[in-house]
Amino acid sequence: MKLTVVGGGSTYTPELIDGIAGRRSTLDVDEIVLVDPDAYRVSAVGDFSQRLLDHAGHPAKVSTTGNLEEGVDGASAVLIQLRVGGQLARRSDETFPHACGCVGQETTGAGGLAKALRTVPVVLDIAERVRKIAGDDTWIVNFTNPVGIVTRALLNEGHRAVGLCNVAIDLQRTFAKLLGAGVDEVKLEHTGLNHLSWERGVYVNGVDRLPELLEQHAELIGERVTAPTWWMRRMNVVPSSYLKYYYSHDAQVVKQRTERPRADVVSDVEEELLKVYLDPEVNTKPEQLEKRGGAYYSEAAVQLVHALTSGGPAEEHVVNVRNNGTMPFLPDDAVIEVPSTVDGNGAVPLPVRAVEPRFSGLISAVTAYENLALEAAVKGGRDRVADALLAHPLVGQYAYAEQLADTLVQINHEFLPWARA
Known part of the structure; x- marks a missing residue:
């Protein structure tokens, strides 16, 4: 099987x-x-990747190219992991919203919208070219x-x-360790x-162990996801770490203004990693890679690709998939992140028990924002950008939406063809 990583x-x-x-056997x-x-960069990463495989005794061969058509020809699956504009654009996403007292983050709020506007047209162009070269049956796994x-x-x-994020698998591994259970025994x-999720149950052999986790390990879990222990116990949930931008917005803005932007930290880590990758004597995963983020990304991605391409029985994975009535309060075409059955036909969300209003309200609001964000990314237009910002719970005020829209378009001008017209 040929796997292509864009x-x-x-x-x-x-x-x-x-x-x-x-995972050679699977x-x-x-x-x-x-x-x-x-x-x-791709040469350094490619050479090191081959050394990793050789050291592990895996027969796969790694090649590199700057030509998309050449790279995807004959691929069974294409994994897309882009950062349009690089870490410099990320730094902008993490800082420009501060002028309005709004949180700066690359996947949500005004910064997340900027990233979406830069990214969606590029990914759609890539996907269309993949379809023309590799065919309609090629799976696209989106990690972008x-x-x-x-x-x-x-x-x-x-x-x-199918969309993929590492939040769920990271928490699954954390809970398994705390409970002394096997990873495969834990179901969330x-x-x-995506980046707006809660764990409302942690099941081991059909028994919900979440109350036990919160009773015995709430402090550790709360520190990991940045949530107060009393709140988690009262709600009987564990929020993803991204919920801190909603539930503790002002405190996060203060923190961000005093800390070095994550983009700068990652840039330093990337420089360190490239030096390691260029060393021909290194053939195992370096410790510095843990600083890069994305814990268990490899496991989640490999397991999902296996489920989509192996032709075997359906497997359960937490993925981003069409709602199609799973959450009745959302449109069918919304994309939700829930446990799903995955096989060669794709991903189908498993039934979700009724979502409490304290969660469904925020889910509905952010879904509405995502719809407006996608419209702005596909059709362009400064006013569409402002409309999406106004709808986002992390912005939500006329003056802020207008100011941030102007700043966003100005900063990202080179990546927005409609803004240059």
Whole structure:
């Protein structure tokens, strides 16, 4: 099987390769192509990735290219992990909203909208070219943020696409360790949208162990997801760490204004990693890769690709998928993040028990924003940008939406063709 990684020059990529090396018996990959316009980075990452596989005794061969058509020809699955504008654009996403006292983050709020506007047209162009070269049956696994919006864009255009995030698998591994259970024994009642989700149950052999986790380990869990223990116990949920931007917005803005932007930290880590990758003596995953983020990304990606391409029985994974009535208070075409059955026919969401109003209200509001964000990304227009910002719970005021829209368009001018017209 041929697997293609678009954005393969990312310093993240060896995490994926390491996961493939460890799953030789289940994921039958013999060719991996890394596609990236940055020849220097993709060469360094590609050579190191081959050393990882060779050291693990995996027979797959890695090649690199800057030509998308060449890279995806004959691929069974294409994994997209892009960052349009690089870390410099990310730094902007994380800082420009502060002028209005709004949180700066690359996947939600005004910063998340900026990333969506830059990213959606590029991903749709790539997906259309993949369809022409590799065919309609090729699976696209989207790991590009904001995952929900980008995946919805792909599905709207009829692509065979599934969105993936590592939040659920990270929490699953955490809970398994705390409970002394096997990873495969732990099932999450993961409910919501990408980067807007709650664990409403943690099941081991059919028994909900969430109350026990919150009774015995709330402090540790709360520190990990940035949530107060009393609130988690009262709600009987564990929120994803991204909920802090909603539930503790002002405190997060204060914190961000005093801390070094994450983009700068990641840039330093990437520089360190590239030096390691260029060392021909290094053939195992370096410790610095843990600083890059994306814990268990490799496991989640490899398991999902296996489910989509192996031809085997359906597996359960937490993915981004069409709602199709799963949450009755949302449109059918909304993209939600829930446990789903996945096989060669795609992902189908499992039934979700009624969502409490304290969660469904926020889910509905952010879904409405995502719809407006996607419209702005596809059709363009400064006013559409402002409308999406006004609808976002993290902005939500006329003056802020107007000011942030102007700033966003100005800063991202080179990435928005409609803004240059």
